Amino acid sequence: MKIFICLKQVPDTETKIKILPDHSAIDPAGIKWVMNPYDEHAVEEAIKFKEKNPTAQVWAITSGPKSRAVDALRTALAMGADEAIVINSPENLDAYSTAKALAQVISTEGPAHLIFSGKLSIDANQSSVPQMVAEFLSIPHTSVVSKFETSPENTTVERDVEGGAKEIVQMINPSLIAANKGLNMPRYASLPGIMKAKKKIIKEFEFSALGITPAEQKVKYSGFTLPPEKPAVKLLTGDASSQVSQLISSLRDEAKVL
C-alpha cells in the first residue's frame, strides 16, 4: 500500500523578498529554501499512518528545480518517509501543469491509497494544486483538514471553514487530504533519520519528458512589485486618555474608517 505526500520547497518565512530590476520575478539570490510549513503536517500525518500500518510505504514527491528541491525531500526522508521522487521542472510552473505532472507520476508509481498535501503553499498562495491532483486522478479530496481518521475503505476528516466552523467529511479511498496547521505537531528529524536520508537514492523524472504540452501552462505572472511603502507612523502622545481620544478622532476625521 503506497501513501504519497506532495510537498513543495519554498523560501523560508524569514525571507525578505526582493524583486529583479526588470520586475519579471523575485530575486532568488540569498534565499534559504525550506519545506512549505503546511507540508510538514502532511509528512507527519503520513508517518503517523505508517506507524499504525507498518506495511504502508510512504513516498514524498515534489516538482521543482532538482538542484534545490531535493533538499525538501531529504527533510521528509529524515522525518521518516521511505522513498522520494523529484520531478525536475523549471521555476514558476503554474498550478495546472504542476498538478498534471504530480498526478501523472503518482499514477505511474502508484496506485496511491492516500495522498497527503498541505492546504496552501506560502509562496504561490494558491490553494489549488491538491484539488487539481485529485481531479486529475478522479479521487475525492478534502482541503484545510485538522483531523484525520481512516479505515481501509474510508477516510473521515474535519475541515476548517469560516468562523471556526467545521465540516465532518467522509471519503471513499483512495482520497487526498490537504493539511491545515491544527492537524498535528510535525516531528523533528532524528539524527539517524538524517544520516539515512543523506544516503537515500531519490528517483528522478524530467518534467520535459512527461509529455505535458506548453498549452497546459494556463497562468503566467509578470510585473512583480513590492507592497507600497507605508508613510511613517503617527505616534500619539500624552497620557493614556489623550492618546485614546487622539486615536479616535484620527480614525474618524483623518483616516475616515469609523
Added chain:
Amino acid sequence: MSKVLIFAEFQNDNLKRSSQELLQFAAKTGRPVVALALGTGAGGGVAQLAHHGAAEVLLCKDSAYDAYNPELFASAAAEAIQISGATLVLASASSSGKDLFPRVAAKIGAGVVSDGTEITVSGEDVKVKKPLYSGKCFATASFENSPVKIVLMRANQLPVSAADTAKTASVTEHAFNKPSLKTLIKEIVKGASEKLDLTEANIIVSGGRGLKEAANFKMLNDLAAVLGATVGASRAVVDAGWVGHSMQVGQTGKTVAPTLYIAVGISGAIQHLAGMSGSKVIVAINNDANAPIFQKATYGIVGDAFEIVPKLTEEFKKALAH
C-alpha cells in the same frame, strides 16, 4: 461579448457582500452577467442577484446543494460554465470558492488565479493582481491557453454601491447532472462565533503575547464587540493554546486585508506583518517604542495595553453612539 458567470454565495438567505462586489464589478464590464445559485436558500435570493447586476440567474433549488460538497459542486459548476457559455468565472476566495474552483479548472482545462486583490477586464483580456509570498510582494497574473478564465477574488477589494431594486433578471431553473459521489458531508459543526471570518472582516482586533495570558483576550473581545470587529491573534498565542488556530494572522495563518487592523501587544515579526500589511489602516498598541509593528502602523500608541484598551473600548462606545 461572452458572458461572465458569478458563483453566488448566501449566508442566512442574504447575498454575501463578497458576491455583491463581484456582481457589481461584472455588470460594469459591460459583459452579460449570469449568476449561479445553488441550494434551497438560493431561491429567495434571485431578486438580490438581479439588484446587484445579474441579467440571468441559473438556479437549482435542490437541497442536495445546501451543504458544500466538492465533487457535487465541481460537476454542477462545470456544467453551468458549459451551458451558459461563460468565458470568465468570478467567485470569492472563500472556503468553498477556494476549494471548488481549482477542481473545476482541472475538469475543464482552465487556469485559475486565487486570492486576487485587483482585477481588470477589457474585452476578453483579464488581468489579476494578487499577493505572493503571503503579501511580501505582488504580481499580475494573466491567462494563456485558457478558453475559460477563473478568478477568485478576496473579499472587500471591490466597491459596493446601493442595490438597484428596479433591476430584474431572467431565471432558468436547471437540474444539474449528479455524478456518483465518493465524498459525503456527514455533519457541519457550527463555530463558536457568528462573526465574520477574519478573511472577510472589515475591522480586526488582534492580540499577541503582550496580553500576558489567555483570559486577557476578554479585553479584546469587548473592544471587538463595540466595533463589530473580528478578533485575530499572533502565532505566539495560538501556539501557547490561548486561542484557536483559526484566529492566527500571518504567513502561516490567515492573510487579511481589513479597512482597520488594531494590533495589541504584537511585536510585528516578519511572518505576522506578511499576513496583515495589506490592511488599509493599522493601529499598533505596544509598550515598546522599538517594536517593528510601528514600522507598518498608520497610528501608534506606545503604552500599556491594560491601560489603553479598556479606555479605547469606552471611548469608542461613546464615539459610535452618535
